[in-house]
Amino acid sequence: MNFKVPRGTQDILPSESWKWQQVESIIREVCDMYRYKEIRTPIFEQTEVFLRTVGDTTDIVTKEMYTFTDRGNRSMTLRPEGTAPVVRSFVENKMFGYPDQPVKLYYQGPMFRYERQQAGRYRQFVQFGVEAIGSADPAIDVEVISLAMEVYKRAGLKDIKLVLNSLGDIESRNAHKNALVAHFTPSIGEFCKDCQSRLEKNPLRILDCKVDHKNPLMATAPSLTDYLNEESKTYFDQVKSYLDDVGIGYELDPNLVRGLDYYNHTAFEIMSTSDGFGAITTLCGGGRYNGLAEELGGPAAPGIGFGMSIERLLLAMDAEGKSFKQESELDVYIVTLDTPAHRKGFKLLNEFRSAGIRADMDYMDRKMKAQMKSADRFNAKLVIVIGEDEVNGNVVQLKNMGDGSQEQVSDENIIETIKEQLK
Known part of the structure; x- marks a missing residue:
């Protein structure tokens, strides 16, 4: 279904x-x-x-x-x-x-x-x-x-x-109401059933009718401003x-x-x-x-x-061809190359978020190239790459997607370095 x-x-x-x-x-x-x-x-x-x-x-x-x-x-x-x-x-x-x-x-x-x-x-x-x-x-x-x-x-x-x-x-509207009733009554049979029921209850609503708005009597109806x-x-x-x-x-x-x-x-x-x-x-x-x-x-x-x-x-x-500017959605995207790297990346991901850094990573076990494409689609400003060497060395590879520069950063300094680069 x-x-x-x-x-x-x-x-x-x-x-x-x-x-x-x-x-x-x-x-x-x-x-x-x-x-x-x-x-x-x-x-x-x-x-x-x-x-x-x-x-x-x-x-x-x-x-x-x-x-x-x-x-x-x-x-x-x-x-x-x-x-x-x-x-x-x-x-x-x-x-x-x-x-x-x-x-x-x-x-x-x-x-x-x-x-x-x-x-x-x-x-x-x-x-x-x-x-x-x-x-x-x-x-x-x-x-x-x-x-x-x-x-x-x-x-x-x-x-x-x-x-x-x-x-x-109220006084002005009552005077206008009486004028509208006198105006529409002789020809009210030409109007829709809704307008016919509105004639006595609220003739002002006739002027707002979507069905009869082109009736010639609409154009010649008494104006409320004349009764103020x-x-x-x-x-x-x-x-x-x-x-x-x-x-x-x-x-x-x-x-x-x-x-x-x-x-x-x-x-x-x-x-x-x-x-x-x-x-x-x-x-x-x-x-x-x-x-x-x-x-x-x-x-x-x-x-x-x-x-x-x-x-x-x-x-x-x-x-008018106006549009809002969509800000970069992501500060950091983490790319991981194997299971130990994925575990380290997940731990860093949560530390980044706790530090106020907008971050994400891959959860589909995809190859590095596919993960980098995701980083591009998310407009990530920085990309962290983690492989076997980075896990063993307690470091990460940090790439700036704006200027293409890349550096190795220790785990203990990564948050400070990211915030510095985001400035």
Whole structure:
């Protein structure tokens, strides 16, 4: 029987996983610089966490969630996104009582959505995200955007753009909702069943429909920005001013609504503008979610955050011809010529590793030529050769693969000599 990786998932092999490690290193460095601390939440949550926050009319909830009933007859869901679990943890662990506010958190890990596989989109995907919870200052919105842009900058990306919109407060959204209902109602029969059900519940979701996005009524739909009250306009103007202050360019898109119901005020996406990246250009998306903590049983705690796909970041790097430099994987490779030499080599191997030297050796009883080829493939900086004479003389032959020089070194001095040459 042939077993294969589940549809919509992938194996990340060692030939690629080192690139992921480089991205993860960038993320840790940037988050540390911005003072965002890592949080790790469970891979599954009570289904109600997502129903109450993401929205029961969104594609994620209606079509894409992996939901199951556990042995206690409780409905559980593999997390489809990262914000709701983080805010749930914020409330449950009373982080709103921390002396330093806002609470700045970041997460990284697998998310799960049952959707059609496309380039850079999987049913299990890895998302990095940050959440700043506890402040309604528009400057923190720009800090969060700046952090995302800094990650892309350090990854070498240049062909990216920031797209911005305001979803307004509850008052603004209700006024816009009424206008959308009036706009779509006469022709709602032309739209898909999902849009028809969204008309009364959440007509804003119609604008995010993947089926009817080319319907002419989409282009003439009332713009949310026309219904922003003065408070919402002022907030959005401040966000734009802070972006101008720090030199982050942006485009305004009144049709940007994001796919989750908890967003309000600032909404943004970072997109790739590289030729050949593909039809789906979004790399990262986020926004403000005032009211989410209250929805999960906590006190008022306004928040702002984003989610970033690691798969799509790597795709964007490929599209721009960017690549990470893979460091030499090995300091020393030990070549042994017979059984006594193999025993000595194994002993030295463990001494090297204890001394912080990256080392390996052959375990396949191969000839010297084959072992030397392995040393080349592993980009070993140094090679140690051990034969009968070296065992009897308590020495080894040390070869520098960079300049080709070779010397005989005593066993007692080999670690010191290796470290000297590695400098």
